[in-house]
Amino acid sequence: MPIADDRRKKRSSVHFTSLCFRTLPALATSFTRICKNWQFCVYKNAFGTSDQRNIKEDKLKEKSQESTIPHGLLHKHPFAKKVTTLPKARYGGRHAVTMLPGGGIGPELMSYVKEVFKYGGVPVDFETVQIHPTSDSNEDLEYAITSIRRNGVGIKGNIETKSLDTSVISRNVAIRNQLDLFVNVVHCKSYAGVAGQHQNVDIVIVRQNTEGEYAMLEHESPPGVVESMKVITAQNSERVARYAFEFARKNNRKKVTTVHKANIMKLSDGLYLETARNVAKEYPEIQHNDMIIDNCCMQLVSNPHQFDVMSMPNLYGSIVSNVICGLIGGAGLLSGRNFGDYYAVFEPGTRNTGTAIAGKNIANPIAMLNASVDMLEYLNLKPYANTIKLAVEKTINEDLIHTPDLKGNASSLDVVQNIIRHVQTLSVKW
């Protein structure tokens, strides 16, 4: 089954719904080809018995076990996603990392990261893969995913998908799904030198990253009625909940708040909530509460200090992380971490492309630099991570060199040069 069917094809074929069920090919002469395609899908969905499905699953399982290296796209095959790992690309203490600059301000920000790394003496080699935003083919995308697979770690800007063709999937979502990066973590910590709506905010958002509303399963059955499926699985909900609680335990956090809308979506969000409650039982030392998403948003803007670690499904995570980012200083500050069982991808926290300010030397480099610090921490290069982190904090809090988005008048280069100055004076202790 193709990743996303051509919508036009579908719309013409839905008129023949009833006919196709009775399989009257003679009546559908002009639409034979289209119908066949559609019919096949319907047949599989409607009549595929559980036995058949099991066979399919088994085959996929076998496939994933027999070959040690993952081939092709694993998109939407949750049972085939667990693959044996490759050796990490770490040689003599140097790491190879895939860099996907993406669109808009991405390439600028990446050049700043490279520059800071150069002056910090960071033992990381970047493999840059550019994905063309207007391209209709997924070739670049597949290469980028392969590259992250072999390096294990990636740093990315936001990748634009300009193509309107429905068969071209969102590149950002595809990367997360195919690498099974099931959790996204945004650490929202306010900077003392930035005047946000609130001060001293310190919230960690743990977001389900691969399913929910982002399952990319939409269809128009009768014309004018579009259904979009939100998928919640117990397995993924548990992984996210467990991640949140483990994170809380490791980092001495006191409370985990599960955000949901189980009063309306009693089954899907209900499953998410119930799973979280079950997992919470295993972590008695950590307080667990839950909050409905609309109330949560209100509480966030009125009193964000009540939150510690928050765990939520995909779309709510997108909204909540943007709300908090706005509260403490905007999209240019925070970084996000995407983790799967085997891979990790680091990016700016709010996933904005920033096309409007590209090339104007005013984009805030802090978000991407924070992403690179997260990456260095993940790669176990703590001394380098701490140096850059400290340099960033000094620049924002002490030197008060801010880009226009933080109501400052410094250019991106001013900020980066100041950071480099600090990196050079702070000694990296080997």
Place this chain on the structure above:
Amino acid sequence: MAFSCSKILLNDDLSSDKKRKCTLIPGDGVGPELVHSVIEVFKAANVPVTFDMFFLSEIQHSLSAPLDAVANSITTNGICLKGVLTSPDYSRTGELQTLNMKLRRALDLYANVVHVKSLPGVKARYHDVDVVIIREQIEGEYSALEHESVRGVVECLKIVTAKRSQRIAKFAFDYAVRNNRKKVTAVHKANIMKLGDGLFLKSCRDISTLYPKIEFETMIVDNATMQMVSNPYQFDILVMPNLYGNIIDNLASGLVGGAGIVPGSSFSDDCVVFEPGARHSFAEAVGKNLANPTALLLCASKMLNHINLPYYGDMIRNAVNNVLKDGKIKTKDIGGHATTDEFTFAVINHLNVQ
């Protein structure tokens, strides 16, 4: 967007905690003389690296530092510069593993990289050769598993594992990606050792599917040696099991001017040991002041590039290249009469210290 930064502060006063430590193993034969040359050049170039020196030797057993101490030092420092350790044909203790092998195993130095590159001003069979030979050096024929079950019949086990074969293949392809190389050739003898080398070959092939932009081909080892001497330009990166690597390293080194000028390095996940590419201790020349320090100086230059000190690395490499290009001061092995010291001073005079 063009990026211009404030000027580099590389030569500013570097406090001692900014200096990087490096383990130094002079080795046997002319090793100590060559290491002296490197130390002199580092001093002259003001390189922010200090050395932890260990004398490690198998043939002078009683003087040797304990292996654990050396391995610990390399693990903490992450880098090591090493001369050549002679492996005697006999075993003093009846043990089959050589000291070299023990060190490699202790540190898991699984990948050996020899960059065979023609140097300017060195007369050799071929010019402009640029081949990288990557060799698995933990298992294979070097497993040190030999026994005589029936009198007069000795079996020597060659071990090939999928895990290590994949690891070396991935190393080779990642090396190609990082250094903008186009092709990887796997060298094997799978037509005879269908299972052992067959597994190696299959692992390489599996890994190659992850690198669609890098060409992959295979070649049987006997053919590869012939091709190497008749047309070395066809090769880019070669990846192979242990023994073939040992042979082809030496063969290719001979093509461009011999053991004195080819640098090599051994990688594990966490550390690198830089050592001459063709491992000969040149014991005949001990104390005669005529060995060529080029290989070890180039090793040192590569080491500096590895630890993000390209300013110094490039400075030393350029100085060596300029001395060779001038052609006035050459050691005996490349057709001159200069001594090791004369060559070292010439390199120091060519350093562009700012």
